[in-house]
Amino acid sequence: MRVRVLVRPKRGILDPQGEAVRSALPALGFEGVRSVRVGRLIELELESEAEVEAMCRRLLANPTTEEYEWEVVG
Amino acid sequence: MRVRVLVRPKRGILDPQGEAVRSALPALGFEGVRSVRVGRLIELELESEAEVEAMCRRLLANPTTEEYEWEVVG
Incomplete structure:
Protein backbone atom coordinates (compact mmCIF):
# COMPACT_ATOMS: atom_id res chain seq x y z
CA MET A 1 0.00 0.00 0.00
CA ARG A 2 1.25 3.43 -0.92
CA VAL A 3 0.43 6.46 1.24
CA ARG A 4 1.12 10.07 0.35
CA VAL A 5 1.60 12.58 3.14
CA LEU A 6 1.56 16.32 2.46
CA VAL A 7 3.08 18.55 5.13
CA ARG A 8 2.92 22.33 4.90
CA PRO A 9 3.70 25.26 7.16
CA LYS A 10 0.65 26.44 9.06
CA ARG A 11 -0.90 29.71 7.99
CA GLY A 12 0.90 32.54 9.74
CA GLU A 49 -2.65 2.53 7.04
CA ALA A 50 -3.47 1.94 10.69
CA GLU A 51 -0.47 3.81 12.04
CA VAL A 52 -0.08 6.57 9.47
CA GLU A 53 -1.86 9.16 11.59
CA ALA A 54 0.44 8.41 14.51
CA MET A 55 3.53 8.52 12.27
CA CYS A 56 2.48 11.96 11.04
CA ARG A 57 2.01 13.31 14.54
CA ARG A 58 5.14 11.79 16.01
CA LEU A 59 7.70 11.96 13.23
CA LEU A 60 6.64 13.25 9.83
CA ALA A 61 5.21 16.63 10.81
CA ASN A 62 5.82 19.12 13.57
CA PRO A 63 2.30 19.80 14.86
CA THR A 64 3.33 23.14 16.35
CA THR A 65 4.31 24.70 13.05
CA GLU A 66 2.98 22.38 10.36
CA GLU A 67 -0.29 20.89 9.21
CA TYR A 68 -0.55 17.62 7.34
CA GLU A 69 -2.93 15.49 5.36
CA TRP A 70 -2.51 12.01 3.97
CA GLU A 71 -4.22 9.65 1.59
CA VAL A 72 -3.82 6.15 0.24
CA VAL A 73 -2.71 6.45 -3.38
CA GLY A 74 -2.31 2.84 -4.45
CA MET B 1 -5.94 29.71 -9.09
CA ARG B 2 -4.13 27.30 -6.83
CA VAL B 3 -1.59 24.84 -8.24
CA ARG B 4 0.04 21.99 -6.32
CA VAL B 5 3.46 20.79 -7.46
CA LEU B 6 4.90 17.52 -6.17
CA VAL B 7 8.65 17.05 -6.56
CA ARG B 8 10.35 13.78 -5.67
CA PRO B 9 13.79 12.25 -6.11
CA LYS B 10 14.01 10.13 -9.25
CA ARG B 11 14.13 6.38 -8.79
CA GLY B 12 17.73 5.33 -8.20
CA GLU B 49 -1.41 27.80 -15.29
CA ALA B 50 0.28 28.70 -18.58
CA GLU B 51 3.76 28.97 -17.13
CA VAL B 52 3.68 26.32 -14.42
CA GLU B 53 5.47 23.73 -16.53
CA ALA B 54 8.29 26.18 -17.26
CA MET B 55 8.50 27.16 -13.58
CA CYS B 56 8.88 23.51 -12.64
CA ARG B 57 11.65 22.93 -15.14
CA ARG B 58 13.54 26.13 -14.45
CA LEU B 59 13.16 26.69 -10.72
CA LEU B 60 10.99 24.31 -8.72
CA ALA B 61 12.61 20.99 -9.61
CA ASN B 62 16.05 19.85 -10.63
CA PRO B 63 15.35 17.77 -13.73
CA THR B 64 18.62 15.86 -13.37
CA THR B 65 17.76 14.36 -10.02
CA GLU B 66 14.05 14.99 -9.50
CA GLU B 67 10.74 14.28 -11.18
CA TYR B 68 7.67 16.45 -10.76
CA GLU B 69 3.99 16.55 -11.40
CA TRP B 70 1.49 19.34 -10.92
CA GLU B 71 -2.24 19.89 -10.88
CA VAL B 72 -4.71 22.68 -10.43
CA VAL B 73 -6.37 22.21 -7.05
CA GLY B 74 -8.73 25.18 -6.82
Missing part, protein backbone atom coordinates in the same frame (compact mmCIF):
# COMPACT_ATOMS: atom_id res chain seq x y z
CA ILE A 13 4.10 30.58 10.18
CA LEU A 14 7.07 32.03 8.34
CA ASP A 15 7.96 30.04 5.23
CA PRO A 16 11.43 31.11 4.11
CA GLN A 17 11.65 28.52 1.33
CA GLY A 18 8.36 29.71 -0.11
CA GLU A 19 9.45 33.31 0.13
CA ALA A 20 12.74 32.49 -1.62
CA VAL A 21 10.88 30.87 -4.51
CA ARG A 22 8.37 33.71 -4.76
CA SER A 23 11.05 36.34 -4.91
CA ALA A 24 13.10 34.40 -7.50
CA LEU A 25 10.24 34.04 -9.99
CA PRO A 26 10.11 37.60 -11.41
CA ALA A 27 13.85 37.53 -12.16
CA LEU A 28 13.18 34.47 -14.33
CA GLY A 29 10.38 36.24 -16.16
CA PHE A 30 7.50 34.62 -14.29
CA GLU A 31 4.95 37.22 -13.20
CA GLY A 32 1.60 36.91 -11.52
CA VAL A 33 2.46 34.51 -8.71
CA ARG A 34 0.82 35.84 -5.57
CA SER A 35 2.05 33.35 -3.03
CA VAL A 36 4.24 30.27 -2.72
CA ARG A 37 4.25 27.81 0.16
CA VAL A 38 6.85 25.07 0.32
CA GLY A 39 6.27 21.93 2.35
CA ARG A 40 7.19 18.26 2.19
CA LEU A 41 5.90 15.34 0.19
CA ILE A 42 6.42 12.01 1.94
CA GLU A 43 5.57 8.76 0.18
CA LEU A 44 5.44 5.57 2.21
CA GLU A 45 5.24 1.96 1.10
CA LEU A 46 3.74 0.03 3.98
CA GLU A 47 1.50 -2.81 4.96
CA SER A 48 -1.37 -0.99 6.65
CA ILE B 13 18.74 8.71 -6.82
CA LEU B 14 19.86 8.63 -3.21
CA ASP B 15 17.24 10.05 -0.84
CA PRO B 16 18.94 10.70 2.50
CA GLN B 17 15.85 12.33 4.04
CA GLY B 18 13.73 9.34 3.16
CA GLU B 19 16.34 6.97 4.51
CA ALA B 20 16.53 8.94 7.75
CA VAL B 21 12.76 8.69 8.22
CA ARG B 22 12.68 5.00 7.35
CA SER B 23 15.39 4.16 9.83
CA ALA B 24 13.77 6.24 12.60
CA LEU B 25 10.38 4.52 12.40
CA PRO B 26 11.19 1.19 14.12
CA ALA B 27 12.68 3.02 17.12
CA LEU B 28 9.30 4.72 17.54
CA GLY B 29 7.47 1.41 17.35
CA PHE B 30 6.33 1.68 13.75
CA GLU B 31 7.00 -1.53 11.86
CA GLY B 32 6.17 -2.65 8.35
CA VAL B 33 7.27 0.42 6.41
CA ARG B 34 9.16 -0.82 3.38
CA SER B 35 10.24 2.44 1.83
CA VAL B 36 10.04 6.18 2.39
CA ARG B 37 10.71 8.86 -0.18
CA VAL B 38 10.80 12.51 0.83
CA GLY B 39 10.25 15.26 -1.70
CA ARG B 40 8.76 18.74 -1.79
CA LEU B 41 5.24 20.06 -1.88
CA ILE B 42 4.98 23.48 -3.51
CA GLU B 43 1.67 25.33 -3.56
CA LEU B 44 1.32 28.36 -5.79
CA GLU B 45 -1.38 31.00 -5.95
CA LEU B 46 -1.25 32.47 -9.42
CA GLU B 47 -3.28 33.91 -12.25
CA SER B 48 -2.78 31.31 -14.95
Whole structure:
Protein backbone atom coordinates (compact mmCIF):
# COMPACT_ATOMS: atom_id res chain seq x y z
CA MET A 1 0.00 0.00 0.00
CA ARG A 2 1.25 3.43 -0.92
CA VAL A 3 0.43 6.46 1.24
CA ARG A 4 1.12 10.07 0.35
CA VAL A 5 1.60 12.58 3.14
CA LEU A 6 1.56 16.32 2.46
CA VAL A 7 3.08 18.55 5.13
CA ARG A 8 2.92 22.33 4.90
CA PRO A 9 3.70 25.26 7.16
CA LYS A 10 0.65 26.44 9.06
CA ARG A 11 -0.90 29.71 7.99
CA GLY A 12 0.90 32.54 9.74
CA ILE A 13 4.10 30.58 10.18
CA LEU A 14 7.07 32.03 8.34
CA ASP A 15 7.96 30.04 5.23
CA PRO A 16 11.43 31.11 4.11
CA GLN A 17 11.65 28.52 1.33
CA GLY A 18 8.36 29.71 -0.11
CA GLU A 19 9.45 33.31 0.13
CA ALA A 20 12.74 32.49 -1.62
CA VAL A 21 10.88 30.87 -4.51
CA ARG A 22 8.37 33.71 -4.76
CA SER A 23 11.05 36.34 -4.91
CA ALA A 24 13.10 34.40 -7.50
CA LEU A 25 10.24 34.04 -9.99
CA PRO A 26 10.11 37.60 -11.41
CA ALA A 27 13.85 37.53 -12.16
CA LEU A 28 13.18 34.47 -14.33
CA GLY A 29 10.38 36.24 -16.16
CA PHE A 30 7.50 34.62 -14.29
CA GLU A 31 4.95 37.22 -13.20
CA GLY A 32 1.60 36.91 -11.52
CA VAL A 33 2.46 34.51 -8.71
CA ARG A 34 0.82 35.84 -5.57
CA SER A 35 2.05 33.35 -3.03
CA VAL A 36 4.24 30.27 -2.72
CA ARG A 37 4.25 27.81 0.16
CA VAL A 38 6.85 25.07 0.32
CA GLY A 39 6.27 21.93 2.35
CA ARG A 40 7.19 18.26 2.19
CA LEU A 41 5.90 15.34 0.19
CA ILE A 42 6.42 12.01 1.94
CA GLU A 43 5.57 8.76 0.18
CA LEU A 44 5.44 5.57 2.21
CA GLU A 45 5.24 1.96 1.10
CA LEU A 46 3.74 0.03 3.98
CA GLU A 47 1.50 -2.81 4.96
CA SER A 48 -1.37 -0.99 6.65
CA GLU A 49 -2.65 2.53 7.04
CA ALA A 50 -3.47 1.94 10.69
CA GLU A 51 -0.47 3.81 12.04
CA VAL A 52 -0.08 6.57 9.47
CA GLU A 53 -1.86 9.16 11.59
CA ALA A 54 0.44 8.41 14.51
CA MET A 55 3.53 8.52 12.27
CA CYS A 56 2.48 11.96 11.04
CA ARG A 57 2.01 13.31 14.54
CA ARG A 58 5.14 11.79 16.01
CA LEU A 59 7.70 11.96 13.23
CA LEU A 60 6.64 13.25 9.83
CA ALA A 61 5.21 16.63 10.81
CA ASN A 62 5.82 19.12 13.57
CA PRO A 63 2.30 19.80 14.86
CA THR A 64 3.33 23.14 16.35
CA THR A 65 4.31 24.70 13.05
CA GLU A 66 2.98 22.38 10.36
CA GLU A 67 -0.29 20.89 9.21
CA TYR A 68 -0.55 17.62 7.34
CA GLU A 69 -2.93 15.49 5.36
CA TRP A 70 -2.51 12.01 3.97
CA GLU A 71 -4.22 9.65 1.59
CA VAL A 72 -3.82 6.15 0.24
CA VAL A 73 -2.71 6.45 -3.38
CA GLY A 74 -2.31 2.84 -4.45
CA MET B 1 -5.94 29.71 -9.09
CA ARG B 2 -4.13 27.30 -6.83
CA VAL B 3 -1.59 24.84 -8.24
CA ARG B 4 0.04 21.99 -6.32
CA VAL B 5 3.46 20.79 -7.46
CA LEU B 6 4.90 17.52 -6.17
CA VAL B 7 8.65 17.05 -6.56
CA ARG B 8 10.35 13.78 -5.67
CA PRO B 9 13.79 12.25 -6.11
CA LYS B 10 14.01 10.13 -9.25
CA ARG B 11 14.13 6.38 -8.79
CA GLY B 12 17.73 5.33 -8.20
CA ILE B 13 18.74 8.71 -6.82
CA LEU B 14 19.86 8.63 -3.21
CA ASP B 15 17.24 10.05 -0.84
CA PRO B 16 18.94 10.70 2.50
CA GLN B 17 15.85 12.33 4.04
CA GLY B 18 13.73 9.34 3.16
CA GLU B 19 16.34 6.97 4.51
CA ALA B 20 16.53 8.94 7.75
CA VAL B 21 12.76 8.69 8.22
CA ARG B 22 12.68 5.00 7.35
CA SER B 23 15.39 4.16 9.83
CA ALA B 24 13.77 6.24 12.60
CA LEU B 25 10.38 4.52 12.40
CA PRO B 26 11.19 1.19 14.12
CA ALA B 27 12.68 3.02 17.12
CA LEU B 28 9.30 4.72 17.54
CA GLY B 29 7.47 1.41 17.35
CA PHE B 30 6.33 1.68 13.75
CA GLU B 31 7.00 -1.53 11.86
CA GLY B 32 6.17 -2.65 8.35
CA VAL B 33 7.27 0.42 6.41
CA ARG B 34 9.16 -0.82 3.38
CA SER B 35 10.24 2.44 1.83
CA VAL B 36 10.04 6.18 2.39
CA ARG B 37 10.71 8.86 -0.18
CA VAL B 38 10.80 12.51 0.83
CA GLY B 39 10.25 15.26 -1.70
CA ARG B 40 8.76 18.74 -1.79
CA LEU B 41 5.24 20.06 -1.88
CA ILE B 42 4.98 23.48 -3.51
CA GLU B 43 1.67 25.33 -3.56
CA LEU B 44 1.32 28.36 -5.79
CA GLU B 45 -1.38 31.00 -5.95
CA LEU B 46 -1.25 32.47 -9.42
CA GLU B 47 -3.28 33.91 -12.25
CA SER B 48 -2.78 31.31 -14.95
CA GLU B 49 -1.41 27.80 -15.29
CA ALA B 50 0.28 28.70 -18.58
CA GLU B 51 3.76 28.97 -17.13
CA VAL B 52 3.68 26.32 -14.42
CA GLU B 53 5.47 23.73 -16.53
CA ALA B 54 8.29 26.18 -17.26
CA MET B 55 8.50 27.16 -13.58
CA CYS B 56 8.88 23.51 -12.64
CA ARG B 57 11.65 22.93 -15.14
CA ARG B 58 13.54 26.13 -14.45
CA LEU B 59 13.16 26.69 -10.72
CA LEU B 60 10.99 24.31 -8.72
CA ALA B 61 12.61 20.99 -9.61
CA ASN B 62 16.05 19.85 -10.63
CA PRO B 63 15.35 17.77 -13.73
CA THR B 64 18.62 15.86 -13.37
CA THR B 65 17.76 14.36 -10.02
CA GLU B 66 14.05 14.99 -9.50
CA GLU B 67 10.74 14.28 -11.18
CA TYR B 68 7.67 16.45 -10.76
CA GLU B 69 3.99 16.55 -11.40
CA TRP B 70 1.49 19.34 -10.92
CA GLU B 71 -2.24 19.89 -10.88
CA VAL B 72 -4.71 22.68 -10.43
CA VAL B 73 -6.37 22.21 -7.05
CA GLY B 74 -8.73 25.18 -6.82
